[in-house]
Amino acid sequence: MRTLCSSTLIGEFFVIGFAGLVAMKDPDLSMATVWTVSGIAMFLCVLLCGLVTRPGGVALGWALQIALIASGFIVPMMFFLGVLFAALWWASVHYGRKVDEAKARFAAQADSSTPDAA
Numbered sequence: 001m002r003t004l005c006s007s008t009l010i011g012e013f014f015v016i017g018f019a020g021l022v023a024m025k026d027p028d029l030s031m032a033t034v035w036t037v038s039g040i041a042m043f044l045c046v047l048l049c050g051l052v053t054r055p056g057g058v059a060l061g062w063a064l065q066i067a068l069i070a071s072g073f074i075v076p077m078m079f080f081l082g083v084l085f086a087a088l089w090w091a092s093v094h095y096g097r098k099v100d101e102a103k104a105r106f107a108a109q110a111d112s113s114t115p116d117a118a
Contacts (some may be wrong), residue, residue, distance in 0.1 A: 001052065001055050001092070001093065001096025001097050001099070001100050002052055002096070003096070003097065004050075004091075004092035004093075004099075005048075005052040005058075005089070005092045005093060005096060005117040006018040006049040006052065007092070008059070008085065008088045008089050009045045009046070009048050009049050009052075009064075010045065010046075010049065011088070012045050012064070012084070012085050013042050013045040013046060013070065014073075015068075015081055015085065016042050016045065016101070017038065018075075019071060019075045019078055019081075020030070020037075020105060022036050022075050022077070023038070023074050023075050026074065029074070041067065041068075041102045044060075044064055045064065046057045048058065048060055048061055048064065051091070054066060057110070058093055061089055061091070061093070062075060063068030065082065065085060065089050066086075068081070068082040068085055068086070069082030069086060083093055086103065
């Protein structure tokens with residue numbers, strides 16, 4: 001699960017950075033505000049790469065997905081990209097857990113079929 005989720009989060013890191021560049025063109029937003037919000041979101045993406053397997057990591061990832069969708073109120077294209085990345089996040093969590101379960105099953109089978117050398 002960690003690999004799939006981390007890949008999604010790193011993709012989001014870049015999308016948030018590019019969205020920050022687009023948001024800078026809005027005359028109602030200061031550059032400091034845009035880069036503070038974008039920087040925090042980008043930092044959270046990198047931080048979550050390490051926290052995704054810990055308790056609450058997936059929930060924080062979902063909170064980030066909601067924030068990414070909500071950023072569409074500033075950069076309208078982010079509605080589409082936010083939904084796209086939320087779907088990728090769901091797939092990463094769902095299929096990542098299935099892969100982890102299959103790996104654990106395979107390791108258990110391998111351990112039980114190995115004869116003891118005693």
